[in-house]
Amino acid sequence: MRASGHASVIDEFEALTEDAGRLQRETLREILEQNGEAEYLRNFGLGGRTDPDSFKSRIPLVTHSDLEPYIQRIADGDTSPVLTGKPVTSISLSSGTTQGKPKLLPFNDALIHSTMQIYRTSFAFRNREYPIGSGKALQFIYGSKQAKTKGGLTATTATTNVYRSEQFKHTMEDIRSQCCSPDEVIFGPDCRQSLYCHLLCGLICSDEVQIVSSTFAHSLVHAFRTFEQVWEELCRDIREGVLSSRVTVPAMRAAVSKLLSPNPGLADSIHSKCSRLSDWCGVIPELWPNAKYVYGIMTGSMEPYLNKLRHYAGGLPLMSADYGSSEGWIGANVNPSLPPEQATFAVLPNIGYYEFIPLERPEARPVGLTQVEVGKQYEVVVTNFSGLYRYRLGDIVRIAGFRNSTPELQFVCRSGLTLSINIDKNTEKDLQLAVEAAGRLLAEERLEVVDFTSHVDASTEIGHYVVFWELCSEAAEGVLRGCCNRMDLSFVDAGYVGSRKAGAIGALELRVVRRGTFQQISDHYIRLGGAMSQFKTPRYVAASNAEVWQILCGNVTACYFSTAYSSHVRRACRGGI
Ligand code: AMP
Numbered sequence: 001m002r003a004s005g006h007a008s009v010i011d012e013f014e015a016l017t018e019d020a021g022r023l024q025r026e027t028l029r030e031i032l033e034q035n036g037e038a039e040y041l042r043n044f045g046l047g048g049r050t051d052p053d054s055f056k057s058r059i060p061l062v063t064h065s066d067l068e069p070y071i072q073r074i075a076d077g078d079t080s081p082v083l084t085g086k087p088v089t090s091i092s093l094s095s096g097t098t099q100g101k102p103k104l105l106p107f108n109d110a111l112i113h114s115t116m117q118i119y120r121t122s123f124a125f126r127n128r129e130y131p132i133g134s135g136k137a138l139q140f141i142y143g144s145k146q147a148k149t150k151g152g153l154t155a156t157t158a159t160t161n162v163y164r165s166e167q168f169k170h171t172m173e174d175i176r177s178q179c180c181s182p183d184e185v186i187f188g189p190d191c192r193q194s195l196y197c198h199l200l201c202g203l204i205c206s207d208e209v210q211i212v213s214s215t216f217a218h219s220l221v222h223a224f225r226t227f228e229q230v231w232e233e234l235c236r237d238i239r240e241g242v243l244s245s246r247v248t249v250p251a252m253r254a255a256v257s258k259l260l261s262p263n264p265g266l267a268d269s270i271h272s273k274c275s276r277l278s279d280w281c282g283v284i285p286e287l288w289p290n291a292k293y294v295y296g297i298m299t300g301s302m303e304p305y306l307n308k309l310r311h312y313a314g315g316l317p318l319m320s321a322d323y324g325s326s327e328g329w330i331g332a333n334v335n336p337s338l339p340p341e342q343a344t345f346a347v348l349p350n351i352g353y354y355e356f357i358p359l360e361r362p363e364a365r366p367v368g369l370t371q372v373e374v375g376k377q378y379e380v381v382v383t384n385f386s387g388l389y390r391y392r393l394g395d396i397v398r399i400a401g402f403r404n405s406t407p408e409l410q411f412v413c414r415s416g417l418t419l420s421i422n423i424d425k426n427t428e429k430d431l432q433l434a435v436e437a438a439g440r441l442l443a444e445e446r447l448e449v450v451d452f453t454s455h456v457d458a459s460t461e462i463g464h465y466v467v468f469w470e471l472c473s474e475a476a477e478g479v480l481r482g483c484c485n486r487m488d489l490s491f492v493d494a495g496y497v498g499s500r501k502a503g504a505i506g507a508l509e510l511r512v513v514r515r516g517t518f519q520q521i522s523d524h525y526i527r528l529g530g531a532m533s534q535f536k537t538p539r540y541v542a543a544s545n546a547e548v549w550q551i552l553c554g555n556v557t558a559c560y561f562s563t564a565y566s567s568h569v570r571r572a573c574r575g576g577i
Helices: 003-016 020-034 039-043 052-058 064-075 109-129 158-164 166-171 191-204 217-240 250-259 264-276 283-287 300-313 428-443 477-490 494-502 517-527 546-554 566-573
Strands: 090-093 104-107 136-140 154-157 209-216 293-297 318-320 323-325 328-332 345-347 352-358 377-384 391-403 406-414 449-457 464-471 509-513 556-561
Touching: 003 109, 020 052, 020 352, 020 377, 064 090, 064 104, 090 158, 104 158, 109 158, 109 166, 109 328, 136 191, 136 217, 154 158, 158 166, 191 217, 191 250, 191 264, 209 217, 217 264, 217 283, 217 293, 217 300, 264 283, 283 300, 293 300, 300 318, 300 406, 300 428, 300 449, 328 352, 328 377, 328 406, 406 428, 428 449, 428 464, 428 477, 449 517, 449 546, 464 477, 464 517, 477 509, 477 556, 494 566, 517 546, 546 556
Parallel strands: 090 154, 136 209, 209 293, 293 318, 464 509
Antiparallel strands: 090 104, 323 328, 328 345, 345 406, 352 377, 377 391, 391 406, 449 464, 509 556
């Protein structure tokens, strides 16, 4: 896209956000006009009304489980207007990491349009600060398996639905054509082979690469951890012009082999750069010297990967990508130079109708997009053109400010409590902070947590928290005992602290798992139909999530119990509290 094109996208965004309240009312009217015939809306007696008050008084707030029977009917082949006026064209599968299994969601052209609008908007703002001209992008993106539902609809991840869409391919050519890897790599059936080829394709055009990106930061970190293992093999392929035998998918082999010819000069240069690097610090700018930034979703459950990503990125800026879900898009990052920890998302008021449930008063009526208050936290409720009406997304956001008249959101966490035994309440964010605090003790030993998850062990009379850690290499027992105590003390919620002191919650348990355990977990989700691009490590695993639970338990190498509250507990047992 030319510079003038970016300027007009920015102008369009400024105009759209000038009177977000009016646009919200218009967007709701359009959604309800287009879908007035839908059985779901008729059943609630909306009777063709399109104003916000009638809509809110007749249509209930729902969660995915309320809509499941409707979506299942569509998937099973019911072509009547169930949720939308026009037929749903395919089914999206969410990553499934929150609930243990993918959710089915309706997908239609409206989602492709909103994806394009979001991508273009944030790309225009990024490009204003870091113009990339006609450069290429090393994109670690992956399609997922495509299945057919009983009714013959394609069921795949939302990202695959979008990337495969002809309309998206055609209209977004200027953004897509930057990708170093051919489609055979992106949509290959084996994501390990795709990853190897992405790295190879990126190295082949190393001087042209201006962006290194992925959907989520997790895939970026995973890519460079893998690079540490395979870099010599990649150099050999480039030197000899022959693709490694590890790539066995015929279409992928053929497409990548076409790009490969013997290049000893490039292989030597990569080899000497890699040999000079200390602990892979700054590997991205070293090998891709014209890269301007690293891009992907880095907020929420991706924050734990930021340290490692910064390490690989050296001095390159990290830019956090937009906020959306398989259900639909919410906002674009129009302040790309903010560090990921402060990233905000400006809601686009024409792609959906948004309501917000105040976190401090969940029983209160949700407020509209322009009625939210700065500094407060809310759960997001979405109504969109794809058949979701007053749908609780399950995400908590904080209002960071307003851009023109639309709010800029900061992602806080998923809404469900991750850890709770009695009166304690700890969210995904609390767990992340506790792991981070304990991780600082490891950093002193030049060690790091590769990934983590948690569990509540309620199998005994007094339940306790269990936190699983995969480490980059072995840690001394004394260090891990210290980490376990630090984690226990870092859950500062009064319910937890009080229960620990009174002995009503048992000692926190740290279970260390073998290297590669979390890779096995991601392989498991990918086998279920998830895409590597959308993978998010589940931060809580119940024993009922049998396969993941078995992977975790089968890989435990050591367990430590916190002694942080021992003296309180002893006193409590003697009746001292
Ligand atoms: P899925 O539909 O399974 O791919 O996951 C969608 C979920 O990913 C959202 O509901 C959020 O919880 C999370 N998510 C998406 N975008 C972001 C973002 N920019 N920051 C933090 N979390 C995000």
